[in-house]
Structures are given as C-alpha cells and as structure tokens.
Amino acid sequence: MQLSRADLLKAYRTMKMIREFEERLHIEFAAGEVPGFVHLYAGEEAVATGVCMHLDDRDKITSTHRGHGHCLAKGCDVDGMMAEIFGKTNGLCAGKGGSMHIADLSKGMLGANGIVGGGPPLACGAALAAKKLGTGGVAVSFVGDGGANQGTTLESLNLAAIWSLPCIFVIENNGYAESTSCKYAGACHDFADRASGFNMPGVTVDGHDFFAVHEVTGEAVRRARMGNGPTLIECKVNRYYGHFEGDAQTYRARDEVKTIRETRDCIANFEKKATSSGMLAASELQETSREVLAQIDDAVAKAKAAARPGAADLLTHVYVSY
Amino acid sequence: MQLSRADLLKAYRTMKMIREFEERLHIEFAAGEVPGFVHLYAGEEAVATGVCMHLDDRDKITSTHRGHGHCLAKGCDVDGMMAEIFGKTNGLCAGKGGSMHIADLSKGMLGANGIVGGGPPLACGAALAAKKLGTGGVAVSFVGDGGANQGTTLESLNLAAIWSLPCIFVIENNGYAESTSCKYAGACHDFADRASGFNMPGVTVDGHDFFAVHEVTGEAVRRARMGNGPTLIECKVNRYYGHFEGDAQTYRARDEVKTIRETRDCIANFEKKATSSGMLAASELQETSREVLAQIDDAVAKAKAAARPGAADLLTHVYVSY
C-alpha cells in the first residue's frame, strides 16, 4: 500500500506521541507520581503504529500489560489515558483500571491486559463477531514473546485458523519476558515458524522498521478482510526500559539499549527515511514533535490537576444491573 | 530395534489383551453391568503396545479418558483394572477412580485422565524428575487428536523442548474428538507438522501398524534417554466403538468401522506378518488368545464377585495427613 504524505505524518505523530508519552511517564514514575506497575512501550513504537495504521473503528485490538502504545495507535484519547494512569476520575476507565487496563471500546480498543495471553482468545471473539455481523472488521491481537508460549495464545492460533477468522496475531518479540530471554523460553527459531503448524502464513519482520511492519500488516489485513483467515506476524524489536519501571535490568548486556537507541531507533530511522526521500520535511517533523510534546505536557498537567474518584465510586460498575 | 520372538509374543499378548478387555467391556456395559462413562480403546491397540514395549519401570506414562490400553500396555494388573472399572474395593484405585482414573504409580502409570490435555504437563514433570534424579527414565504422554489442540498440550511441547526433557508426546489421532472431526478442529495437515515450531522432531505413522509404531518410538526413546530431548509422534488410527459406550455414532460414515476392521485391523495385520515371516506360529497365537480370553473371563468373574467399598471408605485417602 502506498503511503501518502498525510499517512506518513500521521505515522510519525503516532510514534512520537507514544515515545514522548512513555519518556514522560518514565520521569513521572521516578518522581513517585505514578502508582502501580507501569510497563513502557518505548522502542517498540513502529509496531503498534505500523499495524494500527491499517485499522479503523470497525476493527478491534487486544493488547497486553505493555499497552500504552497500542492504545495511542488505536486512537485512544491522550488526556483520558494519562488521567487513567494517574488514577483520576476523568481517566478512560474512571480511574478504576490504571495503566494495565486502559480500554476504549468505542475505539475498538478492547483493553490492555494484565494476564499474559489474555488477549488472543478475545481477539478471536472480536473477529468472530465481525464475521457473523458482516462488519468487514478485523481483529488484531498484540502478544509478547513471553505471551507467545502461553497456551491461550497457541489455542487461539488454532481456533482462528479453523474458523478462518479475520484475526491477526502480532508477536512483539522484544527479546525478554521480564528477565527471561525469549531464546530460553521459546522452543523455536522464530515465533513465525509456528504459523505453519496452524495452517496460517507466518512472517518475521524488523519491528524497528515502520515501513516493514506496515507492509506485512497491510497484506495480512487484506487477507483477513477478504475472508482468507488469520496471519501471524512476528516483529523483532527492543524495549528501551525495564520490564516495568523500577527494574534494574542487570540481566541485560551492558550498553545493550544504548547501542540500539543509537543505531536502530525506529523513530530516528523513520525520520531519516522520510526526509531523505523528500516525502516529509525536517521542519514538519520538528513541528509535529513540538505539538506532541505540548500535548503531553498538557495531558500530564491536566491529569495531575484532575479529581480522584470518590468513595461512592467504589461500588459502581460491577454489573449493568444487579 | 530387532524384535525377538519373545518380544513379538509379548506384543501380541498385550494387543490381544487390550482388544478382548474392551470387547468384553462393550458387552458388559450394554448389559448394564458397568457404571459411569466408559471409553474403549479397541482398534488402537498397536499404539499403546508399540510404544510401551520400549518402557520399563523407570519410565512413566500419562494417559487419557481412553486409558485402558495404556494401562494394560504399561503393565497394570488386569484383575485390578477390571475390579476398578466395576467399582470394587479391590480395584487398582479401591473403587474410587473408575475407568477414567485408573492409575498404578508403582508401574509408572500416572493415571488415566478425565481432563483432555491433563496429561502432557504431568509427563513433563515426570520427565523432569527422571532427569534431575538421573534415573535414565523417560516419560510418554498419550494425547488424542482433540487433546492436541488443548493449550496445556501445546505449552508442554514448548516446555519439554526448552528443557530438553526425556519426554515423548504420542498423538493418537483417531479422527474424532467425540463427534467432531480432527480435520474440522485441528488447523494442520498432520499434527506432527507442529513439532518443528517447537524445535523437536515430529513424525506421523500408521497407528494400525505395530511395527511402525514400535520403530519410531524406539528412535524417540533412544533420543530421550541420550538426553537429546522430546519427540512428537502422531499415530493415525481408528476407534472401533463410539466415543463412549452408548454413542450412536451417526456422525460416522456408514460401514466406516466395518471396513477398517476388515482391512486394517492392527491385530489381524500383526498375525499375518508374524506368521507369514515365520517368526510366530499360528498355534502360538491361538494359544495366547485362549489364555487372554480365560484371563479376562476370570477378571470379570472376580470383579463381579468382589466387594463394594463400604461407608467408611468415603472419607479416607483425601490427604496423607490432615
């Protein structure tokens, strides 16, 4: 699929938004402003962005504990997300979910998920609904390399294949599940190798490369929309921060992240490609960056100023009717 | 591995024992003598027999709801099994388990299992114990084609591979999970195709052919004992009776079983091969058959005559100490 200037600018804005969102949370967390467990997506922006560029409001995604990038790429409101992460009443989940449970069903974002492997079955269901209701929608399930070994994920590959569901499994292989290497935990060379055992195409791409991710996803989404069933896409990528904020990361090689940041950063690479090809001007990128930063500043300020939930909120939202 | 005359006779006795055990239960069930759910293994004898011939008391197996054949092949006592199936106090499980839970840990038989996919994780553990304790033992997990799609099974493939466990997964593909075709439920051509996605050898064999099963299992057991990790073996086979006794089997093609019985029966084929090669005499086979039948008659008579558990047995065996 040819990317227009507008597409590229949108992609850039999304990647930059995710990056700055996470960089800012990293600082706010260290300052003790953010409660709970926070898993940052910095470094993996090209994946969520490249995938979600193909999706519209008919389409659904399921996410993981590391969900901020997926949310932003799927169109969740930045202010609402920030407020949620700060536990405020105007958060996307009224302060009841927090970082690990941000959702916006109206945007087709079925929720970050605190359960590794929680998402893939749900994505099968969203895809089934699209199929039965004839919406033309697809479902995408983001799963980590750790989550790729969870039985729920493996079962879902099978289910999606036998029902020929419009479902795409995106394995975000960032090399680690917490402090454990994907090579130790996963018996396979590439996770994409597992696809053939479930009768679906599997492809491995460089998750630092927005263009590569965008291309293979385009193919998979077309396949799905045409009724030709699921695809497994493995994106090899890196996370820039610890498993969660507070992780000392002694299991990583010295300078591992530094080297990647310097040589393979998805945003820097995108900037280079987009400007050198003449598609986007450096000034446009700078302008976008400025806007993004301002938006994040604003979101954080609003989130900090926002009201906390009140006692009465504890008991609401358990049931629609009880 | 070269099969001696004694081996062949033993194999024959085992297959025949399983067959007659099941044929007899089929009759007893119809007569209302056997309580509960009974899943017969008739037709699949070559699998349990060909596999378990390689195993000794160090080795463990996990089984399924269709477990009689595995039990017999692993050396469980015929009388004890029959009594258990009749719910008697002298049964292998004191009448508390029944057909779906026959076990004899002293024989390395870790239990039939009422949960589809319950066995493979247990087999990983048995293999892990063998490895840690240096017993030289291996573990074999029997799984149906239906069970092959259960997440617990798929996870176990991965775990066994990354830990290089002496564990063998035998998928008994009899074409059906209850009334559902393995082709509908499993997204793969052969289940053995899934092995490579879990970094282990996978092989499909004709499960009606004792010699074929015996050969590939020999290879897998050697591999496992040498510390070279797991193998997945898919045996294509057929069941002669319904999913459970009482199943009208209208989902099967007319004469499906009849044709198989007539043309591909594992015992008839074995008889032909063994006698035509001159390894065994027809009279030996007949003699063995007679002995088997007598033993089963005897087991049934004893089981029927045996005492039922008494009220006091209800509360025992919940804990070792409580």
Place this chain on the structure above:
Amino acid sequence: MSRQISLQQAVNEALAQEMERDKTVIVMGEDVAGGSGTQGEMDAWGGPLGITKGLWSKFGDRVMDTPISESAFVGAAVGAAVSGLRPVVELMFVDFMGVCFDQILNQAAKFRYMFGGKAVTPLVVRTMYGAGLRAAAQHSQCLYPMFTHVPGLKCVVPSTPYDAKGLLIQAIRDNDPVIFFEHKLLYSIRGEVPEEPYTIPFGEANFVREGSDATIVALGRMVHLASDAAQALAQEGIDCEVIDLRTTSPLDEDSVLESVEKTGRLVVVDEASPRCNIATDIAALAGQKAFASLKAPMAMVTAPHTPVPFSDVLEDQYIPDAKRVAAAVRDTMRYKA
C-alpha cells in the same frame, strides 16, 4: 392440562426461542452440534447428553462446534460479547473450568469495572455440574461457590424445567456475564412449561413451600431433596418452608432473612463441598442479619470434604439426601437453648 416437558427440553427451547428472536445470539461449544467435518450426519450430538441437539438444523452456522480449547473458545465468546454478539457458550462440565477460568475470572467478570463502566459483556456460559452419574472426581463437581465468589459474575442454578427456561432466557437477555449451572440428574425431570418465551428475574428466590417451623434453603437439585424432606416432616407435624435460591449471585437475601425471621430455624442444603460454599454463605448471612430470630444452630447439609468417588456405594453416600436433610431439621427442632 398444560404442557409438561423435561428440563432438557426447556433448555433447548429457551435457546431456540432466543436465537429466533435475536440474530446476535449464537451457541458454541464442543459438539454442541456434533458431526462437524465428518462424513456422517451433522447435528449428531448436541453435547454428550444431547441438550442442544436440533439447534444446528434450525440455525446453521450460528451453532458452532469448537476444538477442545476451552480458553480459546470461552475467551472468544467473551470477546464476541463485547463486540456485538450475545454468545451462549457451553463449558461441557464445570469441572473443566480449570483450563479456561481466566477468561471468566479476569476478563468477562472484570471488564465492566476495570473499564470504568464502559463495557457490556452479554455472555452466558452454560455448564453441567453435580454428582450422581458415577462419573467420578473430575466430572461431578458443583464448583458454583467459586463463581459466586467472583464479583462481576451472575450465577444461576435452576431446579425445575419452568425455572430453567425462564432463567435461561433472562440470562441471554441480561447484559452481564452469567454462569448457568445445569444438573445432569435434573435433565429428565418434567414439569409445566409455557410454550411462549418468558423471563424470571435474577435475585428472586422461589418459595417452593411455605411453612412456619423451619427454613430449608436449597438450590439446584438439592431443592427436590429439600421438598421431599419437608413432605416427610410434614407428616411428623414439622412445617418447613423451602426456599429455592434460583440464583446465588445476585442473592435474594431478603427472602432468606424474612423466612428465618419467621421460623427461627435454618437448614441449608448444598451439594458442593463444605468449605466456603453456598451453605456457609447463607448460614453466615442469617448469623449476621437474622441473629435475633434464631432459635437453634444453623445446620448445613453438604457433601463431605472429599473428591467425588466413583463407586456407586460411595457416591450415594457422598451426595446429600432427603433423609439427611430431614434429620438436620429434626435436630434443629429438638434443640433446646
């Protein structure tokens, strides 16, 4: 006389009528049709006991056989429920919850709350429970106490064909995730059931029998034992009130409390194993909110703290029976402070 059908037929009819009424209702589970991919007949099974048989013939691919991958297909039902369908998914035996519980416990049950009230998850999980089929430890459990424990779930345990139909239709129309427990031994019981669709609201217990001496609270199959016991006791001049909870979550606290306040005596009959079960739940409720009315210790008639045994002798002893219920009531009556 009005129409009598079995509980099994009532369940089937409720499903058929709701599928007819609402195109977004789908049914899925292992062998719910049966015959998928085979060379023989389709719609060959309707589950191992034939409960859903015929639905595929009426509704085609809105009735979907599944692989034996409970996490994937129960989870798919959850995902479909938040995406515009109203799935009725069958977990064949509730004993199998252990391979898919996460999708119920952490996904379906919690979406609405975690997402700040923005999710609606109109899911029904139908499942078989209970002992009596000589099906042993892994196919005979009740387990509804575990589901009742989970905020966000509704739990329905019908005792009659009439209730099964009305409660199942309510469950399908309900916008919260509902776990619907069907006792294997109740499928064949027959009772009066109107042909037209109707609903029975959740959280409204049924007074099966009015009485003034003692309250027997029961659910599911135990309601019948309670009634039998009450009938036997009536001949001895002991007048029992029998309350069928119908749903354990929501719980009709008021009906239980009212009755206990009237009779002053409480016996709870629960087929589940005894720790942290519905019996303790109801007893604790009375001990907390109807204490002043209590004239005698609460009694609980439950299964013992053991797995379900295979042997018929043992299983018959395992399951509560009307005699034990009656004995518990008599003890309660005999109690002198």
Place this chain on the structure above:
Amino acid sequence: MSRQISLQQAVNEALAQEMERDKTVIVMGEDVAGGSGTQGEMDAWGGPLGITKGLWSKFGDRVMDTPISESAFVGAAVGAAVSGLRPVVELMFVDFMGVCFDQILNQAAKFRYMFGGKAVTPLVVRTMYGAGLRAAAQHSQCLYPMFTHVPGLKCVVPSTPYDAKGLLIQAIRDNDPVIFFEHKLLYSIRGEVPEEPYTIPFGEANFVREGSDATIVALGRMVHLASDAAQALAQEGIDCEVIDLRTTSPLDEDSVLESVEKTGRLVVVDEASPRCNIATDIAALAGQKAFASLKAPMAMVTAPHTPVPFSDVLEDQYIPDAKRVAAAVRDTMRYKA
C-alpha cells in the same frame, strides 16, 4: 536480642534451608532466578519482588526459570511431585490461577483420592495475593477461598516472618499439595525468626492475643489489622481475643470454637471478596457449633463485592482496615438481644 528479619527473608531462608537439607526440593517459576538465556547476569530477579533471589547462585539448576506457560510448569511440578521430587513452584500472582487451575484442582488435589490412596503429591505452590500495591483488578485478588473449597488441597496464609518460615518448611516437608499464600504488603514486615529450621504444624491457629469480650478471627495481612483494632479497643475497655488461622485448610475449628464459647462474640476479618469466603466459613462454623454461646450476631469485615480498583482512594477504601474492624467489634459489644 534475637534476630529480626523480614517476611521476604524468612521465605527465602526457608527455601534455602530445605533445598540444602533435601536434594529433591526444586524451585521453579517465572523469573525465580531471572536472567536465563540472557547476556547479562543470572539470578537477576528472584521473581518480580526479589523473593527467591540468591537461590540460583546457591543451588544452580535446581532453581529453574520457566516460560509463561503456567499450565505446563505448574503441571510439571505436579508430575514431578508424583515422580520423586518435592517441587516448590511459584505462581507469581494468585490471580493467574485461571490459566493453570486444572492442574491444581483436578490433578494435584485429587490424585490421592482418585487413585485409592496410592499417590503422594508433595507439592508446594507459592503465590502472591492481596491488594494494596495499586496493581488493580488482575493482580490484587485473594482467591484463597477457592483453594480452601477444594478437598485435597492444604492452604496456608501466614501473617508473620516467624510463621512464614515455619509454615513454609512444613509445607515443603508435607506430603500433600499445599498452596502457600504470601501477601505482597507483608514482605517487608520484620519479626523474630530463629536461624535454624523449624516447622509449624498445619491446622493450629495462633492466639495472637487473649481476651474475653470478643473473638476476632483473621488471616494473613488481616491479622495485623485485627491486632491494631484489638489494641485500640483495649483502651476503651474492650478485651479482644485475636486468632490467626494460619491455615484455612486444615482449619483449626477447635480454637475458633473455644474462643467463641468463651467470648460469645465473633468478628471475622477477611480481605477476600465477601461471598463464599473464609469469613462466611468461620461465621457458619460458629453458628453451627457454638450457637449456644453467641451473645450477638457474627460480624464479617471483608472487601466489598467488587473487583479491586486501581485508584489509591478506591483501593484504600476497598481493603478492610483496623477502624472497620474496631467498629464491627463495638457494634457486636453494643448488641442487646
């Protein structure tokens, strides 16, 4: 003065001492060492909160990191337990039970019974539970009522470093499957703990405080709230007995009943959600077996019937606190028949 260590250290020490003593004890779970297969340090994590850190350095490959495949590795621990090892497997958060419960519910718990007494399953499942870390609905549950409900399992919920060490050593030496619940907020509390190994028998509650006016039964982190409440009440002249259950299965019924018989008043404090939980279980026990002694309704202080909220304001309200416990006791004292 004798040695004071944290509960976290007590758990680590118990594991190390038992691994030292018995070569068949192994530890497995996600990141229980940490660093497996990486280019950086091994033994980098010890679980997300560092509880098992250092064990790999001492015991090498008897401490095994696992993939995120709880069914497979918890099941492997079960299989290893019936094959000669004594595995201590970590289910990181008890909330994750939903992806592996079958191996506990239907395998480990039932082997002995189903197999007629022939199986021995010396398994320990260590797991974190409880709210307070702002970890929201899927990482903050208690869920021990579900495990307590299951015949064949033993459930341990320690409240102090001393108990944690002694009960964990007992759990490892015990020949039945034991689920060992560690509250995240208790890891840092310190207390006196002997260096040498010792065991605390299961089924023996601890009288944390003796008193004559009211009995407060609690477990895990709630024991500390109960003690705080008792101390506050003492100043008002209300003399509470505080009982720490230590194990919910087996349950020390006698201690609870004795105390209630003495005080006539019962308050149960349970962090779990309120339906079919330990609070109802204990209240029902008293209502059944100590009825004559009861002077007032039993009170239960529990979480509300909602998922655990993320917001600190809401979570603080969600978790029972000493004030609510004290208020419940006061209500009980004020009660007039």
